[in-house]
Amino acid sequence: MTEPQIAEEPRDDDAYALSERLVPDLRLALATSNADRVRALFEPLHPADVADVVEQITPPERRELLVLTPELFDGEVLSELDESLREDVIEFLPQKALSDAVRELDSDDVVDILEDLEEPQQEALLDALEEVDRAAVEIALSYPEDSAGRLMQREVVTAPAHWTVGQAIDHLRNSDHLPEHFYHVILVDPRHRPIGHVTLGKLMSSKRDVPLADIQEEVFQTIPADQDEGEVAYAFNQYHLISAPVVDADDRLVGVITIDDAMAVLDEEHEEDILRLSGVGDESLTDDPLQIARQRFPWLGVNLLTAILASIVISLFEGALQAVVALAVLMPIVASMGGNAGTQSLAVAVRALATKDLTASNALRVVRREAIAGLINGLAFAVIMGGLAALWYGNPALGGVIAAAMVINLIVAALSGVLVPLLLERAGKDPALASGTFVTTVTDVVGFFAFLGLATIVLL
Amino acid sequence: MTEPQIAEEPRDDDAYALSERLVPDLRLALATSNADRVRALFEPLHPADVADVVEQITPPERRELLVLTPELFDGEVLSELDESLREDVIEFLPQKALSDAVRELDSDDVVDILEDLEEPQQEALLDALEEVDRAAVEIALSYPEDSAGRLMQREVVTAPAHWTVGQAIDHLRNSDHLPEHFYHVILVDPRHRPIGHVTLGKLMSSKRDVPLADIQEEVFQTIPADQDEGEVAYAFNQYHLISAPVVDADDRLVGVITIDDAMAVLDEEHEEDILRLSGVGDESLTDDPLQIARQRFPWLGVNLLTAILASIVISLFEGALQAVVALAVLMPIVASMGGNAGTQSLAVAVRALATKDLTASNALRVVRREAIAGLINGLAFAVIMGGLAALWYGNPALGGVIAAAMVINLIVAALSGVLVPLLLERAGKDPALASGTFVTTVTDVVGFFAFLGLATIVLL
Numbered sequence: 001m002t003e004p005q006i007a008e009e010p011r012d013d014d015a016y017a018l019s020e021r022l023v024p025d026l027r028l029a030l031a032t033s034n035a036d037r038v039r040a041l042f043e044p045l046h047p048a049d050v051a052d053v054v055e056q057i058t059p060p061e062r063r064e065l066l067v068l069t070p071e072l073f074d075g076e077v078l079s080e081l082d083e084s085l086r087e088d089v090i091e092f093l094p095q096k097a098l099s100d101a102v103r104e105l106d107s108d109d110v111v112d113i114l115e116d117l118e119e120p121q122q123e124a125l126l127d128a129l130e131e132v133d134r135a136a137v138e139i140a141l142s143y144p145e146d147s148a149g150r151l152m153q154r155e156v157v158t159a160p161a162h163w164t165v166g167q168a169i170d171h172l173r174n175s176d177h178l179p180e181h182f183y184h185v186i187l188v189d190p191r192h193r194p195i196g197h198v199t200l201g202k203l204m205s206s207k208r209d210v211p212l213a214d215i216q217e218e219v220f221q222t223i224p225a226d227q228d229e230g231e232v233a234y235a236f237n238q239y240h241l242i243s244a245p246v247v248d249a250d251d252r253l254v255g256v257i258t259i260d261d262a263m264a265v266l267d268e269e270h271e272e273d274i275l276r277l278s279g280v281g282d283e284s285l286t287d288d289p290l291q292i293a294r295q296r297f298p299w300l301g302v303n304l305l306t307a308i309l310a311s312i313v314i315s316l317f318e319g320a321l322q323a324v325v326a327l328a329v330l331m332p333i334v335a336s337m338g339g340n341a342g343t344q345s346l347a348v349a350v351r352a353l354a355t356k357d358l359t360a361s362n363a364l365r366v367v368r369r370e371a372i373a374g375l376i377n378g379l380a381f382a383v384i385m386g387g388l389a390a391l392w393y394g395n396p397a398l399g400g401v402i403a404a405a406m407v408i409n410l411i412v413a414a415l416s417g418v419l420v421p422l423l424l425e426r427a428g429k430d431p432a433l434a435s436g437t438f439v440t441t442v443t444d445v446v447g448f449f450a451f452l453g454l455a456t457i458v459l460l
Numbered sequence: 461m462t463e464p465q466i467a468e469e470p471r472d473d474d475a476y477a478l479s480e481r482l483v484p485d486l487r488l489a490l491a492t493s494n495a496d497r498v499r500a501l502f503e504p505l506h507p508a509d510v511a512d513v514v515e516q517i518t519p520p521e522r523r524e525l526l527v528l529t530p531e532l533f534d535g536e537v538l539s540e541l542d543e544s545l546r547e548d549v550i551e552f553l554p555q556k557a558l559s560d561a562v563r564e565l566d567s568d569d570v571v572d573i574l575e576d577l578e579e580p581q582q583e584a585l586l587d588a589l590e591e592v593d594r595a596a597v598e599i600a601l602s603y604p605e606d607s608a609g610r611l612m613q614r615e616v617v618t619a620p621a622h623w624t625v626g627q628a629i630d631h632l633r634n635s636d637h638l639p640e641h642f643y644h645v646i647l648v649d650p651r652h653r654p655i656g657h658v659t660l661g662k663l664m665s666s667k668r669d670v671p672l673a674d675i676q677e678e679v680f681q682t683i684p685a686d687q688d689e690g691e692v693a694y695a696f697n698q699y700h701l702i703s704a705p706v707v708d709a710d711d712r713l714v715g716v717i718t719i720d721d722a723m724a725v726l727d728e729e730h731e732e733d734i735l736r737l738s739g740v741g742d743e744s745l746t747d748d749p750l751q752i753a754r755q756r757f758p759w760l761g762v763n764l765l766t767a768i769l770a771s772i773v774i775s776l777f778e779g780a781l782q783a784v785v786a787l788a789v790l791m792p793i794v795a796s797m798g799g800n801a802g803t804q805s806l807a808v809a810v811r812a813l814a815t816k817d818l819t820a821s822n823a824l825r826v827v828r829r830e831a832i833a834g835l836i837n838g839l840a841f842a843v844i845m846g847g848l849a850a851l852w853y854g855n856p857a858l859g860g861v862i863a864a865a866m867v868i869n870l871i872v873a874a875l876s877g878v879l880v881p882l883l884l885e886r887a888g889k890d891p892a893l894a895s896g897t898f899v900t901t902v903t904d905v906v907g908f909f910a911f912l913g914l915a916t917i918v919l920l
Contacts, residue, residue, distance in 0.1 A: 339900075
């Protein structure tokens with residue numbers, strides 16, 4: 001092994017981006033109905049990349065692709081495809097192509113495809129499966145949506161806990177039907193309850209007469225079949241699990257979840273967090289403008305109500321605004337600074353809640369810490385903005401008013417940024433659920449009220 | 461296997477939350493310096509959970525814990541600990557405890573701990589390692605920060621590509637030193653370049669005389685040692701990799717990255733995205749208020765500048781504001797709606813860029829789609845808010861002005877929400893980098909200008 005070559009900076013920021021030529025070339029091939037060229041363009045791609053390309057072309061191009069080369073939509077491409085597109089594609093695919101596609105998939109991937117389809121499409125797909133696979137898929141579908149039961153694969157590799165390495169290896173080597181991918185042999189008791197597991201690596205490197213129980217992993221975690229998939233992803237990340245057995249209410253083994261599925265869930269959960277924080281629902285890049293507008297309308301509506309609330313607060317001070325027009329000019333600064341400071345503590349709090357780092361044990365301390373940080377930055381910006389306003393309008397009293405309002409609003413912002421998600425969580429809601437809108441409502445209302453109220457007292 | 465029991469809803473939303481009694485009990489034990497009780501409380505916990513608890517107690521409690529039971533801080537706990545705390549803990553740990561701690565770790569975990577430490581602490585830890593381990597760690601540290609070279613473990617399991625299953629199994633079973641966890645046997649050519657890999661499961665279940673090359677995985681991806689770790693995490697998630705060989709500039713094998721490390725990186729990247737979008741840097745729950753205030757100050761400063769810019773726009777219309785005080789009352793509504801709509805499209809765009817779903821191939825279409833969606837919601841809220849304003853002030857012309865301003869600002873918001881991150885990305889910057897502040901600046905300035913400008917033309 002030679003000394004590795006050392007680079008200054010990580011390079012290849014777009015290492016896995018698709019070639020910029022690919023989509024234009026595909027467009028041309030589709031426009032000329034050149035099926036061979038289309039196949040040649042897709043040939044070197046991983047199914048996940050094929051799906052990405054299918055998502056990036058326009059709906060008419062997609063239709064052309066489906067007619068021209070339906071065989072490109074194999075099972076793996078279908079399971080990589082965004083849910084919002086899958087239904088359209090499946091509707092358009094010839095029955096034969098569809099049956100071929102699903103038959104090659106593992107049961108968990110079939111479930112993943114099926115759960116988003118309408119009844120008649122579900123039936124058509126189920127009919128395409130063999131008896132055994134169909135039963136496995138139907139059992140998985142009987143678990144609640146987004147549960148471990150939907151995520152798991154039914155194919156498991158087990159061994160009685162009292163076996164030796166040699167017995168396990170012989171058993172494995174004589175099995176006809178091992179799952180495509182597995183990383184552990186699960187040790188079960190006579191009632192089929194998992195009580196430990198052994199990695200294949202350990203199995204490989206241990207002597208034949210060693211009992212399996214002696215080489216089992218230290219960390220072993222079973223997952224209830226009805227557990228929420230978000231919790232499953234958390235457990236994999238927190239405890240560095242590679243695969244984990246899924247058990248029913250009687251602790252009996254019903255399936256296994258592997259880390260690649262957990263990683264995909266973790267990624268989806270993050271997507272949900274980042275979109276929900278901004279008041280966006282389940283939206284996809286392939287939705288049309290009307291769908292998007294409709295999905296974004298509700299939270300914009302909530303925002304309108306809160307903005308009107310802030311306006312009502314302002315209207316209480318019409319007299320002051322008429323007397324001192326500088327107040328109208330300066331008031332958005334107080335509100336904007338509060339909104340920004342609130343968003344900062346909100347992001348930190350939502351993230352800490354997601355990683356279970358913010359708990360009942362330290363909530364009080366975190367809240368106190370936010371208040372003090374808000375006070376510090378409030379004072380800093382009070383000095384800066386108070387000074388600027390006093391100079392701008394040659395009015396020290398006006399500077400004092402905006403300075404005081406800034407301190408008040410930045411403390412309130414820091415507090416509401418952490419309290420809003422904490423309260424949402426306590427109420428059993430998602431702490432990210434459009435909490436941005438709530439926080440900026442608070443900072444708008446408090447900002448306008450503090451600034452205009454103080455101005456009325458001090459300046460009039 | 462019995463029929464699994466079916467629940468209605470996924471339960472156990474807090475399945476992996478620590479007991480609420482744990483931290484209070486620990487506090488009591490620390491206050492009474494009861495080392496046995498402290499050990500008993502930590503005994504059942506996974507190292508990751510121990511680290512979480514250590515993060516949740518106060519700094520004085522942490523100090524007491526370090527003095528009372530330094531042996532609790534073993535290598536695994538240290539590597540689970542938040543970076544911001546690790547330095548303090550390591551400084552306080554007796555040299556003996558520290559040496560014991562790092563000696564039990566894999567080279568990649570030692571690197572992870574070492575890279576955040578100051579020079580003298582690094583030296584002390586390196587001295588505690590055995591010669592071979594020390595060399596491995598030093599080579600990893602010579603790769604750039606946040607690169608695949610830092611993430612990989614040096615311990616690899618290889619076999620010549622021409623071997624059979626039997627040869628590989630015999631070789632593995634006779635090896636003294638196999639890595640703690642491995643999932644593939646990497647096939648290498650005579651120059652030690654990886655050309656494929658075989659899963660342990662396939663190896664187990666294949667006949668002894670089958671050539672390894674015949675059972676290698678279809679998807680095989682090598683990772684350059686200097687590739688950014690964010691790209692590595694993307695590749696694992698996109699291509700469902702479980703482990704991947706890392707190669708130097710000559711394509712020679714230098715290490716291997718496993719999916720659990722990639723999942724941890726994915727999680728960190730998401731944290732970065734969500735915090736950066738809100739203008740928060742590298743912040744941790746254990747930072748003190750002054751540290752937080754200092755970290756949040758710069759982006760609040762940027763926000764102040766942009767808020768002042770918006771105020772200057774308002775001040776251009778002081779005459780109009782003095783003549784019609786209703787303008788001061790209503791203008792924040794237009795700005796707030798624009799800010800919210802802009803944040804929505806921003807969140808969607810940042811996420812789509814992170815998953816490489818938004819590319820040069822579809823950027824134009826996405827931008828057009830945003831503009832149309834902005835127009836639709838702009839028209840909807842123009843009708844609603846125009847009507848309300850006309851009624852509120854009994855002034856249809858005022859209603860018309862706010863309606864027109866609403867349409868303009870919601871289109872601009874949707875456009876800037878997608879264009880700002882696209883331009884940041886094009887400029888080689890992180891598209892999440894406080895783009896929220898830029899977008900709301902645009903919507904504030906345009907909102908105030910459109911509303912007050914139209915009012916000046918129409919109403920005065």
